[in-house]
Amino acid sequence: MITGGVQALRRSPSGRVGGRDLDPIVESAREASYPPPYPEAWYVVGRSIDFGDRPTFVQCVGNQWVVFRDASGHAQVVDAYCPHLGANLADGDVQGDSVECPFHGWKIRGDGCVIGHANGGEPDPRHRTRSWAVEELHGWVLVYHRHGTASEGPAPEPPYRLERLAAIDDGALLWRGEHDAGLVHMHLLEFVENSVDFQHFAAIHGRLRIPWTEIPVPGMRIHHEATWRRDENQKHVCWFGNDATLEFRGKQIEGSGAHADVRLEGPGSIIRFDFSLSRGSGRVVLYQSHTPIAPLTQHVRFRWFSDASVPKPLASFIVGNWVSQWRQDIGIWENKIYREKPMLTRGDGPIHQLRRWYSQFYPAAAAAEAAE
Numbered sequence: 417m418i419t420g421g422v423q424a425l426r427r428s429p430s431g432r433v434g435g436r437d438l439d440p441i442v443e444s445a446r447e448a449s450y451p452p453p454y455p456e457a458w459y460v461v462g463r464s465i466d467f468g469d470r471p472t473f474v475q476c477v478g479n480q481w482v483v484f485r486d487a488s489g490h491a492q493v494v495d496a497y498c499p500h501l502g503a504n505l506a507d508g509d510v511q512g513d514s515v516e517c518p519f520h521g522w523k524i525r526g527d528g529c530v531i532g533h534a535n536g537g538e539p540d541p542r543h544r545t546r547s548w549a550v551e552e553l554h555g556w557v558l559v560y561h562r563h564g565t566a567s568e569g570p571a572p573e574p575p576y577r578l579e580r581l582a583a584i585d586d587g588a589l590l591w592r593g594e595h596d597a598g599l600v601h602m603h604l605l606e607f608v609e610n611s612v613d614f615q616h617f618a619a620i621h622g623r624l625r626i627p628w629t630e631i632p633v634p635g636m637r638i639h640h641e642a643t644w645r646r647d648e649n650q651k652h653v654c655w656f657g658n659d660a661t662l663e664f665r666g667k668q669i670e671g672s673g674a675h676a677d678v679r680l681e682g683p684g685s686i687i688r689f690d691f692s693l694s695r696g697s698g699r700v701v702l703y704q705s706h707t708p709i710a711p712l713t714q715h716v717r718f719r720w721f722s723d724a725s726v727p728k729p730l731a732s733f734i735v736g737n738w739v740s741q742w743r744q745d746i747g748i749w750e751n752k753i754y755r756e757k758p759m760l761t762r763g764d765g766p767i768h769q770l771r772r773w774y775s776q777f778y779p780a781a782a783a784a785e786a787a788e
């Protein structure tokens with residue numbers, strides 16, 4: 417629907433804009449203001465349990481992929497469309513270590529090589545498709561998205577691997593829940609840039625909300641102290657720190673402090689929150705992921721873990737508090753443009769520094785710039 421004229425922007429409870437429901441002219445103007453939509457990174461394509469015996473079609477980050485499990489159960493990803501005549505491999509079957517095309521029976525392995533034909537003819541070694549690096553991280557399957565039309569065959573080694581948490585692998589932290597937040601119409605950069613936008617915390621996140629809702633708690637405010645830094649050893653990582661304390665009618669509540677260390681891995685596609693509860697009473701780890709399925713559309717997912725000492729409802733309360741605060745930003749993100757040259761003031765965080773860090777996820781653009 418194309419709409420014009422003056423419209424009030426109304427927010428729905430989820431933060432979606434009711435007033436101008438994705439006007440294509442506005443959306444294309446917004447999109448034109450941003451850097452390209454799909455920086456190189458690891459992106460979640462689904463939960464591990466979603467990928468079973470059948471090949472599965474996935475569309476995201478400008479790609480169409482088929483995900484299947486080989487005979488040892490490892491997830492494999494290749495381009496969805498068969499290199500022969502283009503059938504969708506997700507309509508086929510898994511045979512041993514390969515996916516078999518439904519059209520003429522080519523068998524394609526996870527490294528992109530065609531290893532057999534249903535008619536028994538010898539495969540041509542030149543017949544290959546693109547394959548993609550895959551990892552499973554604490555219940556999610558992720559694919560490394562790279563730019564360009566890199567050659568067919570085995571996926572190149574990604575510039576970094578995802579950091580696993582030993583405490584989850586060894587069972588010290590228990591899985592406590594997950595939440596599929598659906599789609600948010602924003603650019604991926606906005607989430608990362610939010611972490612250095614120190615001035616918005618009081619304006620957008622100053623009110624305590626009932627966890628998982630947007631309902632404010634009367635009289636209660638949250639005071640935030642935020643920090644941001646690049647990781648000294650891993651250039652694809654940056655850290656956001658937040659100390660939050662509760663205030664009731666302007667007075668700080670004793671013992672209400674909570675600290676969050678937030679590790680952003682890649683351009684905001686995977687974020688790990690480590691919440692330490694006050695007085696050392698436990699640890700909650702939350703993962704948040706953003707997967708662009710269209711230039712200004714992110715699929716947002718959460719899953720979380722905690723010490724056994726933190727009861728499941730308390731872990732849900734802490735995560736729900738974060739999710740309520742995160743939702744406060746959505747109405748802004750879904751309506752804004754990107755200012756390449758923002759007018760900054762004293763008190764704004766290190767926005768230019770953040771943007772320089774973020775530009776590493778466009779290696780082709782950086783290489784072209786360096787060559788000029």
Ligand code: FES
Nearest residue numbers: 498500501517520
């Ligand atoms: S289109 Fe896949 S084998 Fe022919």
Ligand SMILES: [Fe+2]
Nearest residue numbers: 610620621745
């Ligand atoms: Fe925010």
